[in-house]
Amino acid sequence: MHAERAGYGLATDGGIVDLSARYEARWPTLQQVVDEHAFAALQENAARLSPDLxxxxxxxxxxxxxxxxxxxxxxxxxxxxxEYKDGKEAPANPSLFPRFARSFVGHGQPLIRPPESEQLDYEGEIAIVIGKAGRRIAERDALDHIAALTLANEGSIRDWMRHAKFNVTQGKNFDASGAIGPWLVPYTDEAQIADIALTTRVNGEVRQSDRTSRMIFSFRKIINYVSTFTTLVPGDILITGTPTGAGARFDPPVWLKPGDIVEVEADGIGLLRNAIADEA
Known part of the structure; x- marks a missing residue:
């Protein structure tokens, strides 16, 4: 957003090249860029432009x-x-739950601790943005459906994840409790995602650290599995799981509080930073 106008651009060392102003007629929103697989064309065109902002x-x-x-x-x-200490091996299929766009904010915006609970927790993750529609996508073809990568802090209200017998949806969807960003990094090939280092810090202290090569369910498997029951369409976001080390696993648990700074960082993707604030 600039001067209350939504837009998109190319992030460079010198600032932002305002692409939405230049390509409004052809690609009025970032969604159109994703729909038309236009990242490569935009990057090529923008490489010779000077930052506007x-x-x-x-x-x-x-x-x-x-x-x-x-x-x-x-x-x-x-x-x-x-961490679950139930003696069970990893499941054969991924555990899934939905989140709503309203539950996320962008890079640099505060994550909001609601008055209903002090148990706001962090979960640093890598997210993939779908660029090509598909249903029952084979694992061998799955990566062809990725448009871009980004980061997520999949913030959770822990006690609200236990309000029902099976359901975590409530605790995962408080408004502005998580973050996605800071930007989209166009997907190129499997080497780009095969062994990404993912780290979460709270107030500079490393709390989570792992690599995508250790994921139980690969990016291919996640796309294959999710697309079995629902059609994936351009712009859909799949958030792919967090390493050990969330605040809930400390003894006693350590919850986020106003003034804390959470940073999620990953090789080749960037750094997502958000402060914590109480709901006004």
């Missing part, structure tokens, strides 16, 4: 404002499965 002049929103679906994967790293 500094990072300080814009407000980050989530990179896909109106995704049809945001689907999250739970328990996708070996140590996360062991």
């Amino acid at each position: 500094s990072l300080e002049e814009i407000r980050f929103t989530i990179p896909s404002l109106l995704p049809e679906k945001i689907i999250c994967v739970g328990v996708n790293f070996p140590d996360r499965n062991a």
